[in-house]
Amino acid sequence: MFSVLSALAFPPFGVWWLGLLAPACLLLASDRLAPGALVGGVQRSGLAAGAAWAAVGTLPFWAFEQRWIAGVSAAGFVPMLLILAAYMWLAVWACARVLRWCGSRRAVGLVVLGPIVWGGVEFFRGRVAFDGYPWYLAGIPMIESTFLASAGAVVGVYG
Numbered sequence: 001m002f003s004v005l006s007a008l009a010f011p012p013f014g015v016w017w018l019g020l021l022a023p024a025c026l027l028l029a030s031d032r033l034a035p036g037a038l039v040g041g042v043q044r045s046g047l048a049a050g051a052a053w054a055a056v057g058t059l060p061f062w063a064f065e066q067r068w069i070a071g072v073s074a075a076g077f078v079p080m081l082l083i084l085a086a087y088m089w090l091a092v093w094a095c096a097r098v099l100r101w102c103g104s105r106r107a108v109g110l111v112v113l114g115p116i117v118w119g120g121v122e123f124f125r126g127r128v129a130f131d132g133y134p135w136y137l138a139g140i141p142m143i144e145s146t147f148l149a150s151a152g153a154v155v156g157v158y159g
Contacts, residue, residue, distance in 0.1 A: 019141035
């Protein structure tokens with residue numbers, strides 16, 4: 001679901017408000033993966049494996065948006081997709097850990113702390129790791145919304 005919503009949020013489609021729903025899908029996945037969460041009446045324990053499946057689910061988005069890399073470096077295309085998916089793994093894993101820490105206040109953690117963790121992982125990808133790769137950040141489609149673009153002028157793309 002993340003891949004479809006994210007791909008539609010970015011050009012050439014440009015349905016900006018889907019960019020709000022795409023990270024929400026992975027935040028909800030984090031909530032389902034948080035240790036202690038009941039999934040179908042069964043205790044969930046495979047946090048790292050579950051986050052890996054969520055990351056694998058983001059591969060179609062990265063393959064679509066980064067398809068131009070295949071023409072520049074065919075040998076580097078798949079490793080780059082795996083690295084970008086690893087950031088998604090980190091975001092889902094970290095959000096699930098934060099939600100576990102929140103305990104019974106999981107909904108508050110999901111709404112307040114989840115976006116902060118997500119933005120932190122995007123900041124790490126966009127500014128810190130390997131000198132940054134700030135393309136296709138979750139906040140970029142919001143430039144199409146007048147209100148959110150105005151807020152972005154204050155808090156930036158990571159906010």
